[in-house]
Structure formats: structure tokens, C-alpha cells
Amino acid sequence: MADAAPRLSNGRSRIDFQTDPSKYRHWKLSVEGNVATLLMDVDEKGTLFEGYELKLNSYDLGVDIELADAIERLRFEHPAVKVVLLRSAKPRVFCAGANIRMLAGVTHAHKVNFCKFTNETRNGIEDASAASGLSTICVINGTAAGGGYELALAADHIMLIDDGSSAVSLPELALLAVLPGTGGLTRVTDKRKVRRDLADVFCTTEEGVKGKRAVDWRLVDEVVAGSKLEATVAERAKEFAARSQRPSAATGIALKPLKRERSENYVAYSTLSVEFDRPQRLAKIHVRGPDAAPPASADAMVALGCEFWPLRLARELDDAILDIRANELDVAAIVFSSSGDPAQVLAYEQLLDANKSHWLTREVSGLWKRVFKRVDLTSRSLVTLVEPGSCFAGTLAELVFAADRSYMLIGNLQGDNKPPARIVLNATNFGAYPMSNGLTRLASRFLGRPAALDKLKGTLGEMIDAEAAQDLGLVTVALDDIDWEDEIRVFLEERASFSADALTGLEANLRFAGPETMESKIFARLTAWQNWIFQRPNAVGEEGALKRYGTGQQPAFDTKRV
């Protein structure tokens, strides 16, 4: 049972991705004017699983769930914050990275899920800067090792105290026989533009690099004497704040706890439901369109706060996806469906479009972008059923294009009088939601075929029926009621019969046609190699480095280069 999951520390059986500052055990979020401070102060005892302690600001998924939550809250609850200072509350240590005993003890699946989520969190920090003008300054007062330095790498600006001992390092390879896999290798070369041979020296030097050399090698942006640290931090915060376009006077909205009721095979949210068909290994996510017209103005939208339907749905969908990823490993496929009035969905889109430059519009749209990226990176087969009465319009149509396969019903099922299935495109499908490869889902879908894309642009706002959608290439296949049930059932059964791993690899390739970005390189090149290494005896075998770390015994390596 080497691959058995360790027990959660809270005695429950599921990892919960919902939290709020009142529950944080590891971070302290404070705001002063337009500068927030996010203070890492990991509670050694506050572990997600049993069997290890989070010493020296090391982290597990539980710590990162709080960090991700804090970044989201800064975007929605504190729109006037322009700079966040990422700091440690521990003396002489910034962050020791992912907890090694945790890594050594958890399953392969959890390692992969853990790295995926922490990568998404760090991408979220960069996205907050790029898309929302919320810069991060990382202040390293002590050692930033491994995942600790990788966290720093997500910041816009890295400051290192010049005290003769504080250093940044990526000791994973030397100590643990794994990679700095939370973006570390990619950000060192592609973001920081550290020369590859210096990066090689850095990544194989356990003790890391400090002082002026860290600046010369581009590993940090500046080193600062301890006596000048606070003044310099304040100065940098001011400089970065001055460049931000965030609204100085806006008041945020509270992200209240999600409404979520769980029974054995069913989770009810306010805007969607998840039904687990365990014999078939399916999670059926049914999205409901808005139950009321959109608010009349941006002010009314702000007044609704987190009750605003598009925001509520995005948060709930994000939670549902994360829950399936971490807690429902046996689910082979996620089947999306929807119900509602497409016109109502489009009315919400029109409100957002009319208030494009409003900070809340930007944040809601940005959250959708990240949720869809999370969907793309979910290692489950994704299937979307476009049925009568559905509302795949605009933003929601992305769920059709994110799917590995989509099926659309021609006409109606016998005895059913819902409106026939329709897909409606709008401008959001052509730019608002790029995938991690930098292209929209439609541009990835029609890679190298601009004429097909142009044709689609000519349909904006039109109700596209099943046969037209098939002709336009928007769905995999349109079926009539005679074939509908059987064809989908056979497909889903077949899908569940295939090797889970081979499907993960297949989908990780076919979903991302075309170019790569730093972000997609992290999820493909870096992560795929790390996942390979996470299977190799040199890391995870009984004599491997992860298992032997801290035992006083040297790991025994297979020396063959593969």
C-alpha cells in the first residue's frame, strides 16, 4: 500500500478548497492604504495530512489553499490595493518550500495535484499583476529555498536582504532527486532570463546564491542592507503602486462562503450541481443560467456583490472542479450540461460589455479566464452535452470548446418540448478567455484556419442550431434523438475502459494545439518531466532521495541516464 493516501489531519475525508481569512492558519493578510502585506507564518501543526510538521515555513496544499484564497480576495475585496508585499513572519527564513516529509508520504496522484494547484496559484499571482495591476513584491529576509524561491519567482520584484547569509536556492535536485517543479526551472530561464549555464550552477548548488551574485545572475532584482530594508521596501511599494491602474477609491465586495450542500453522490451549489454516477465513473456538472435579469447598472452589480450570477457561477464551478480533481480520482469523465435561457445569459454579457472598464467587470472576467484554464488542465475527459433547454451562450459556450468532445441534439427528444439546443457566440469567445497557450479556445480549435474563425465571427449573437453548429465545427457531432442516448452511453463506457494515464497524456497534448507560453511550458515541459521523475526509483523508491531524506542514510541511485 505504498500508494495509499495518508489521512487528513482534520479527520474529514475530503480536501476542501474553501477558506477565508478568519480561518487562515498560515497567512496574515493586512491592508494599509493601497499596499497589502501577506505574511507567511506557517503553523507547524496545521498540516493537511497526518504525519509531518510544517517547519521553517514549509508548505503543503493546505497552506497554498489559503494563499490562493488571499490573492482572490485582494482582487475582489480590495480593488484599491495596488501592491502586495509577500513576506515571512519567521526569523531568518522566508520559506523552505514544499514540505519534504509530506511529499515523501503522499500518493503520486496527490503529488501531481499538489504541484498543479501550486502552479495555478503562482500563475494567479502573475495574472493579478498582468491583468489587474496588482503587483507583488517579494521581500526575502532569510532563506528562500526550493518552493520558497519558486514562490518569490512569481513576484514582479524580488528583494533579498544582504546580511551575509540570506540566500535563494533551488536545492531539489541535489537534496531530493526531483526538480524545482513549481515553475522554478521555467521562470529562471524564461522570466528571469538567467543564463542557462548559470541556471545549471544555481540549480545544482544546494546552498544557493546570495548577495551581489544573486543580482548579477538575475536571480533577484536587488539586495538591500538590513538597515535600509524597510525604507527600501516602502519606496518600491510606492513605485509599483504608481504604475498600477487599479482604482484608488473603489470599495470591494465580500466573497462570502459558497452555498454548497453535499450528499453522497450529489453536490448542490446555488448555480450548478454535481452528480456522481460512480458505477459509470462520471461527474455530471449541470450549470443553470441566471434566474433573474441582470442588474441595471454597474453600481447595482457592485451592490449584488458575490451574489452577482456570473461571479457566483465562476466561484462555484471552480470549487466543483477542484473538488473532483483532488477528491474524486476515480472519475473518468466530467460531463457538462446546462439549462436556462440563452437570451438571459447574453443580457448579463451585455451588462459586462457595457461596463468593460469597471474594475468588477475586469475581475469577474478574469476569474472566468482562470476557471476555464483550470478546466483545461483537469486530467479528466471533458464532455459537453448541448441539449434542448440549454444556455451555452457567450462565456458559457467556452464549456463546449473546452471539452474533448461535444454532442449536440438535433431537434427534441420524444415527449420533450424544451426549446431546441442552440449555441450562441459573442465577443468573449474571441479574446476574453485565452488558454494557457495564449490562444482562445476557438483559435486553438481552428489553428491555422483563419477563414473558419472569420466565418464564426460573422455569427455573433445568432442562435446556432445543431446542424449548423456541426457544419461550423463548433461541436464534435450533432445527433438526432434516435442515436443520442446510445451514442453517448457507448462513448462514455468506452472512455472509462481506457487507461487513465494514457488518457491524461492524450488530453494534455490534444487540448493545446499551437504555440506555447511560459505558463504552458510550466504545465507541459516542466510538469511532465517532474511527473516522470516522481515515478522514478531514484526519487520515490525505498532507497530514493525523497524517502531517505533526513534519515542520515544516503540515497542509492540507479546511475543509468535515460
Added chain:
Amino acid sequence: MADAAPRLSNGRSRIDFQTDPSKYRHWKLSVEGNVATLLMDVDEKGTLFEGYELKLNSYDLGVDIELADAIERLRFEHPAVKVVLLRSAKPRVFCAGANIRMLAGVTHAHKVNFCKFTNETRNGIEDASAASGLSTICVINGTAAGGGYELALAADHIMLIDDGSSAVSLPELALLAVLPGTGGLTRVTDKRKVRRDLADVFCTTEEGVKGKRAVDWRLVDEVVAGSKLEATVAERAKEFAARSQRPSAATGIALKPLKRERSENYVAYSTLSVEFDRPQRLAKIHVRGPDAAPPASADAMVALGCEFWPLRLARELDDAILDIRANELDVAAIVFSSSGDPAQVLAYEQLLDANKSHWLTREVSGLWKRVFKRVDLTSRSLVTLVEPGSCFAGTLAELVFAADRSYMLIGNLQGDNKPPARIVLNATNFGAYPMSNGLTRLASRFLGRPAALDKLKGTLGEMIDAEAAQDLGLVTVALDDIDWEDEIRVFLEERASFSADALTGLEANLRFAGPETMESKIFARLTAWQNWIFQRPNAVGEEGALKRYGTGQQPAFDTKRV
């Protein structure tokens, strides 16, 4: 001993990458006018390893070594050939792909090496078209399954006979629980631009796609009735030949067998040597500069044929690298050094530069490009020592930039009076040898720093000494004679102490800063996922699909999605 290597069929202990048409067992190469035909006719008994038969034109590394050789020969020996027809001599089958029993029986390391080489061969087919104007038309008269269709995907044009049964397919996932990993997934989406959901259907449909649907889905370029096949093939060959810039009248040069003498720890080639330091797990490749001035003219170069020093060296280096990859798994690092007169090397470069548009210049330069790419993709730590008496100038300087680390000696070692170490750049370093990411090694090295690159362009032809090379960022570190030996020894010992797998992953990331291309996606995204899957029990476990294929027993899968 599940990972023990099977025995070679020829009774020897090493895989040999050298062959020539007189030795081919699996391919027939014929030339008629400007059209060559490469006929696949795999000898079932002609296996590389014991324990399987190559039925239905399935292949192992031995088959691919011949294919790679044939493509090289078409470039050098047949410069007037403009089109190669890739066909099968077997009835009703084009090619059944990689042999499954071979895959099930070989080590993980061999699987990885096999896929790497076959990928390089298919990239070589595409490169022959893009860089040399030698197009490939693939004529599929029967089934092209798995690696068989992946081979077709490397062609410029795919013709499929329309006989009601001939089909193309990628059944790897359904049959074997692995990926179509020889570029298949990437070429389907990125080269053929098959829509991702249709690609999903195609890659999970064991029997594949035939007839008009294969064209509609962009899997092949045309289907042709059997009665019209030969006429249509002739017509297409004519069309593609008309577009080629290859010289219609040129006579080729013979690629004679390499001069190579092997003893236990030493391989002597005519232009380089490989010394194995087995206790230190090193392969030391010493490259020797030319021993004579270059020929006086392009005609004289042609007259020298494969004795022309740059060509000889490129072929010998390629063979040395392939030998280490496949046969010397315990080698942790390759250490490059050189000796010779940099001015003499540059004299050869000047000859080539003065005859840029000559077909042989183009082929020699193209071969170097591919050899350097092979070096980049070699999973051994690469170290270059720039010492007194060395000749890292122009093309040879790429071996400094390909290295994970480079060391340059300041001045001389005591008692040595060789000329001090110098590096010389010329125009070839700024364009002739792109890496698989599309950038030159210098552009990758100085990613996002155009000023540093411009500064280097200002040094063309200058002899750059150690301290200047360090200042310019051309070498990792310049050392004086006091530190030289110790520093390098300590580094190499440390390197050999690290986990082999972690180093492979580290180097596969740090070497390829910046953008990705279809080629680099194949070697990173696709290959890394495949390597992961090649470790997973669902594929390679005792109950996995690869092991159980053909036994009549269904594989037993772990259903967890990771």
C-alpha cells in the same frame, strides 16, 4: 530483472548506427530521374533484439537506423532527387508501427532512446523538405497504424488508396495504453491541423479512419481509387519536383563507411576520439581541427567528397553521440575538448561562406544543424573545456554553447606552451544552427537580451580570450591554472553523484529557454508525457496493456486519474 536489456540479435553487445544500402534488410532505395522510391519491406527475422518478429512492416530501432541512413544518402549522394516516394512493398499494409513485442520486452531506457531516435528521423524527413527541397510523398496502400501513420505524418503529402478498407489509425491508446509518441499527437494537431475533438475521436478509434472522412478530417491529403493510384502518384511527384530548388544536374558524393576503431575504453575516429573514463562515468570527446588547408574551390570540395573535413567530423560526431546514448547508459557526462588551429577552422568556414548556395555547402551545414540538435537532446550532462591549443571557432564554438557548463583556462598550465585558449565567433553562430526551439544557441543563451547579442556580433572573427569570454557570457567560468583541475574534477564528481533522472529533467528544461516549436513540443510535451506513461503500471505493469497485448487477456487498469 524486469528492466534487463534483451540480447541483440546479431550477437554483438552494441547497437551500431552505421549502415549502407548494401546492408539494408528492410528498405529498398531506388532512384529514377529526380524521383526516389523508398520501399518499406521489413524482414520479419531481421530484428535488432531477440524475442520478436517484425510482422506487417512493424519496426524496431534497426529498421529506423536504415531509414535515417537512406534519408541522409538522398541528401548527399543524390542531390538531384527532388521527391521521395515512401511506399510499402507488402500487400494491404503500409506499416503497423513500432513492434509491440519489442516495446513490451525492452528496458525503459531503450524505449526512451528508441522514441528519441525515431523522432529525430521523422524530423529529418521534414528537414530534408524544408531545408533542402527534398519532398516526401507517402503512398498508403493498405493500413498505416500507429507509428506507421506517424511516419506518414512526416511526409509533405499523404495519399491513401480508396479501396474500402485501407485506413490510417493511431490505436496506441486503445490497444496499448500508451501514446502515439513519435510525434503523432503533435503533428495531428499542429501540422495537419486536425480539430482537437476530431483528433480525440481519431486517437481513440482503434480501427482508424478511411476514405473521404480521412480527407475531411485532414488526416490525409487525398484518397485515390486503386485504378488511378500509379498515375496520380506520378502526377504528384511531378508537381512536387517542380517546386524544388534542388540542382537538377548535380552529381552526389558517396558517404563511405566511417573510419572507426574501437577498443575497450577508446574509440578512434579520423577527426575525433572518444575516451571512456568508466570509474568517473565520463565520455571525453576530443575534436581535432583540420590537418590541412581547405580545398580551393567548391569543385575541389565536391571532389574530396566525404573526406571533406567538416563533413567527416559531423558524421563522426553524430555516430559518437548516438553510440553513447544507446550503448553507454552509465555515462553521466560528455566532456568536449578540441585541439587545432582556429584560423584553419575559420578558413574552412570561409570556403563554405563563399559557396553558400552550393548544394554541398547547404547539406554540410544542414548536417551540422541536425548533429547539434542531437547533442542538445542527449540526456547526458554536457561539459566543454576550452583549453590552450583548442579550436572552438565558428561552427565548433557551438559545442561551447551547447554545453550545460563550459570552463575556459586563463593563460597556460604550467610547463605547457600551447597557444592560450581562444573562442572565435562568426556568422554561423548567429543563424546557421537553430536549436529545436527555433533560436540559435546564443539567442537562447541571451534570451531577452538583444544588447548582449549585439555586442557579440561586434566581435566576429576576433580571438576572444578567457577573461573576455567570461565577461561576454560565452563561458560559464574562466579559471587560472591553480584552480583548473580541481574545480573541474570536483564538478564532474558532483555531477556523477546526482540522480540520473533528475539531471535529465533539469537539462531538458534549462537547455530550451524561450519559445517552443512543433519540433520542441514533440521532444518535450509529447515525449515527456510518453516517458511518464512508459513508467506507469497501466502500460508496463505485469497486468498492463503492453504486457498483455496479444495474450488474449484484458489488461487490468488502475482507474485513478492522475
